[in-house]
Amino acid sequence: MANASSKRIASANETALKNLELGLLVVNVLSPLSRLILSLITSRSFVPRKLVIFLHIVFVGSSIVTWRWFKTIGTPSRGGSGGVRVGEDLGGKGVVELGWDLIYMTWICTLGSAILGDWVWWLSLLIPAFASYKLFSTIRPLLAMFLPGLFGPKSPQTQAQTQAQAQQQAQGNAGDDKPESKRQAKLKARMERGDKRVQQVQVKQSR
Template sequence: MVRFTLTFANASSKRIVSANETALKNLRLGFLIINLSALILRLILSRITSRSAIPRLIPLVLQIGSFVGSLSVWRWFVLISTPRIGNDGKVRSGEDLGGKGVVELAWDLIYMTWICTLGSALFGEWIWWLMLLIPIFGTYKAFYTLKPLLGMFLPSLFGPRSNNPPETETTKDGSGTLGESKKQAKLRVRAEKGDKRVQQRKA
């Protein structure tokens, strides 16, 4: 990432640029360590066990596909996090790579790819089934993001639940008011009987 010596727009921009640089540096290092470690483990285990160093077709396709997907995410991270110079000559940060939403899901894709790459080298190709957690989690997040919109069209299913109305109670002589709560009814009865505590509370 290009290092700027110009003035930052504000302290927050400077912090985001610094955090993004660290995140991208760690990401490149992670790609190198995880993939080299997986390759070395496969070669070692193929020597001491009957497992092949090359994955079978479906796990191989999944590994290549997830690796290409992770590289695409990395390039996208570089694109959106690159600082830009505004019209005032100050450096403005790109997107915060520690943010929520799509950026968070993209990090999940990378981490799950690393887990499956290293885990399949150690424990077997069944680890790639964990990749199903990504669309499941994405669907869960999308549902709760769209839930307010669904509540507008289907309020009976997705709308907010109304609170229960207060319990009502009538006095012994049946003069209680409809919708009056128990506490209000008791206070009114005490006031009618001349209870000084109720009168002081009203005062």
């Protein structure tokens, strides 16, 4: 079973790295080509603004570094004893997942800005926002140790009190809606039919 799992991870990593290399090549070729075509048929400039160039260099460079890191940790290697060591699972969670998010968002912003406009680079703000969320989720148990009132789970005592209050309220509502007795039901039916005996009894009670 362990050998089959290792083979599965190695095969999945090999496929992921090939697709990643192909994606890096396609995106970085289509982006300047799209800008050139649009600059010829529209009034848009082929050279983007300095800020966009800076963002492009930073994010594309980061995606290339991430690809190299994926290749290092995901490619199987041979140990000194001749055994094969399977790399890390590139489909895992944590930092690896953030690396994929960085690469995908870089591709979206690179191609999107070339086709739709430089405003697409605002989407790159989602990367640090998501990274901050993942970091907070990771350190929240530590924060709960020092600030249990803010980051800790709801105490069982509070939950029990809430359930007790809900049960009391339900019992109170049930007590307010008592069913009519058979005698009251008969009197009500006679009143609806206009029975004179019921009317006489009501007159006597009113006196």
